[in-house]
Amino acid sequence: MTITNETEVIGLSPEECTAVETFYKAFAGQLELLDDAVTEDWQDIPLAPHQQPGREGMKPLIDGFRAAFPDAAVTIHEIIGAGGRVAVRASISGTHLGEWFGVAPTGKSFEMPIHEFHHIVDGKLTHTWHLEDWLGWLFQVGAWPLAGKQENA
Numbered sequence: 001m002t003i004t005n006e007t008e009v010i011g012l013s014p015e016e017c018t019a020v021e022t023f024y025k026a027f028a029g030q031l032e033l034l035d036d037a038v039t040e041d042w043q044d045i046p047l048a049p050h051q052q053p054g055r056e057g058m059k060p061l062i063d064g065f066r067a068a069f070p071d072a073a074v075t076i077h078e079i080i081g082a083g084g085r086v087a088v089r090a091s092i093s094g095t096h097l098g099e100w101f102g103v104a105p106t107g108k109s110f111e112m113p114i115h116e117f118h119h120i121v122d123g124k125l126t127h128t129w130h131l132e133d134w135l136g137w138l139f140q141v142g143a144w145p146l147a148g149k150q151e152n153a
Contacts, residue, residue, distance in 0.1 A: 007076050007077060007078065007079065008077070008078045008079070008080075009078075009079045010078075010079070010080045010081065011080060011081040011082045012079060012081035012086060013081075015123040016081055016084075016086060016120050016123070017079070017081075018123070019037055019120055019123050019124055019125055020037075020079060020086055020088065020118065020120075020125075022036050022037040023037040023038065023118075023125055023128075024074050024076065024090075025037075026062060027062060027065070027072070027074055028072075028073070028074065029066055031059060031062055031063065031066075034055055034058060034059060034062070035055065036124075037124065037125055038055050038058075038124055038125040038126075038128075039055065039121070039124045039125070039126050040054060040055050040056075041053075041054050041055075041126075042054060042055050042058075042124075042125055042126060042127070042128070043126065043127045043128070044057070044058055044128050044130070045127065045128065045129045045130070046130075048061055048101075049101065064098075064100070065100070067098045068096065068097065068098035068099060068100035068105070069094035069095065069096060069097065069098070069100070070094075070095075070097055070098075071094050071095050071097075072092060072093070072094035073092070073093050073094065074090055074091070074092050074114075075090060075091050075092075075093070076088060076089075076090045077089045077090055077091065078090075081120075084119060084120050084121060085117070085118070085119060085120075086117070086118040086119075086120060087115075087116070087117050087118075088114075088115070088116045088117075088118070089113075089114075089115055090113070090114050090115075090116070091111055091112065091113050091114065092111070092112055092114055092132070093109070093110060093111040093112075094109070094110065095107065095108070095109050095110075096108055096109075096110065096141045101134075103138070103141065103143045106141040106142050106143065108140065108141045108142055109140075110137050110140040110141055111140075112132060112133045112134075112136050112137050112140070113132075113133055113136075114130065114131070114132045114133075115130070115131045116128055116129065116130040116131075117129045117130075
């Protein structure tokens, strides 16, 4: 996870900023930090296929993600907060080296935008709404269009 001097952070208390930074560090291979960043009953909206709810439901997903993209990196471009609400504009990059959502490893690199909106109470995330460009990811790793599908002439 990368927050640089160029990352714009607006309207967050130091406690809220720490919670957000810690959340993204968990995705960078420090899974145990998820306990510090989110509440036990944290809501991830929408859930990924086969993901169970709550903090414990996210841990297997992160493990699978790290296995599929061992060099994955999250770069946070902008964090905007107000009144226990935080918006994050970021990008994630890596190399597709393991199966992910049924797509066999391609060895191809990707970069995709992510947009997330968090609610924070007492220094921990309680809700996260997220949107990633998975269709763009499919194109970048060569998994779309589907093999064997004929184009309309």
